[in-house]
Ligand SMILES: Nc1ncnc2c1ncn2[C@@H]1O[C@H](COP(=O)(O)OP(=O)(O)O)[C@@H](O)[C@H]1O
């Protein structure tokens with residue numbers, strides 16, 4: 001069942017219940033007041049007869065001469081203690097029904113009472129009152145008019161009920177359709193998107209209501225997916241471009257060897273080339289995988305990490321790997337939230353670069369405090385023109401071509417910083433050399449996390 005239909009049915013049901021309750025209350029209150037009116041008339045007429053009772057008990061119905069000033073618009077009947085009718089109504093009916101209760105009133109055993117009776121096919125309202133010893137008076141009025149009014153009322157109420165339900169269903173349907181149209185549009189856009197895989201499409205958001213917000217978040221989702229897909233495609237394009245050169249070079253060298261017309265020492269050189277090209281290739285592939293993982297990976301898990309300890313471990317590894325440089329570390333205890341392995345990889349990439357660009361025996365100073373790792377070397381530094389590019393994928397300074405490297409190291413650092421909500425930047429250090437700063441949002445100013 002569609003949402004629109006459900007809304008229409010609910011609206012119609014609610015209106016039906018409301019009208020039902022209202023008309024029920026109205027019906028019974030109208031009925032009550034009509035009966036009360038009738039009862040008042042009957043009581044009044046009975047009171048008029050009481051003073052003249054001894055004279056009018058026997059014979060034909062009383063007339064104006066019998067009861068001067070009385071309104072004789074009711075049927076009257078006198079009944080004795082045995083239930084015998086002493087004087088009947090003499091109207092279109094011979095007698096009002098008499099039962100034990102009537103006789104009881106005449107005999108003085110019971111008080112006056114009202115009843116509804118049917119006589120001669122007509123409904124009457126009857127008041128039975130004790131008149132004097134061994135005599136009861138019954139006054140009656142037909143209920144025809146009251147019944148007609150109530151019947152008319154029932155018909156009117158039913159009409160209102162049907163009209164109300166129909167109207168409510170129609171309005172409910174219209175409102176549902178109007179408010180569901182944007183939802184429909186959203187659904188259709190999503191279906192079309194699923195079919196075409198076109199992530200550049202956007203949903204018309206229109207309005208600040210719930211549906212507008214839904215469309216808005218859907219658009220944000222699309223934008224995020226689009227960005228991610230683009231960067232993935234770009235990475236694949238860049239990577240295949242970068243992989244092509246070393247693969248071509250390996251192939252050329254292997255073809256040379258295949259022809260087998262090389263001097264032994266030349267053969268050695270070509271083989272050496274092939275081996276180092278392949279090493280470069282596998283290094284490149286490993287970094288590519290790292291980068292892809294960083295770019296696509298989920299946000300860093302929020303574990304409390306001792307940044308200074310992680311930096312210490314990275315410095316230890318770099319010191320063993322680069323014996324030709326002097327590494328020094330000044331660290332204050334500082335905590336950040338994130339993934340220690342990924343943070344360590346980022347720091348190691350910075351240390352590798354610093355070592356690579358340091359003059360022989362050059363010093364590298366690493367300083368850790370308040371969620372920040374600063375790596376400073378005494379190499380050529382990064383020129384102002386190059387600074388905006390060093391974190392780009394595959395970007396390497398023109399003078400870096402003769403150095404081993406892929407141009408991915410700093411991109412990985414940037415991605416690690418980004419996925420931790422941090423930043424990385426490069427400056428020219430005072431007195432020459434490069435100074436890279438890797439910053440993470442420090443927990444509570446980089447101090448110990450609250451004991452948990
Ligand atoms: N410490 C540094 N000193 C001077 N230049 C640097 C330094 N670190 C990085 N660079 C420059 O940034 C470029 C990109 O670095 P990176 O992404 O690590 O790639 P790779 O180290 O593989 O060349 C390097 O090629 C180099 O030109």
Ligand SMILES: [Mg+2]
Pocket residue numbers: 349352353405407408409410
């Ligand atoms: Mg590098």
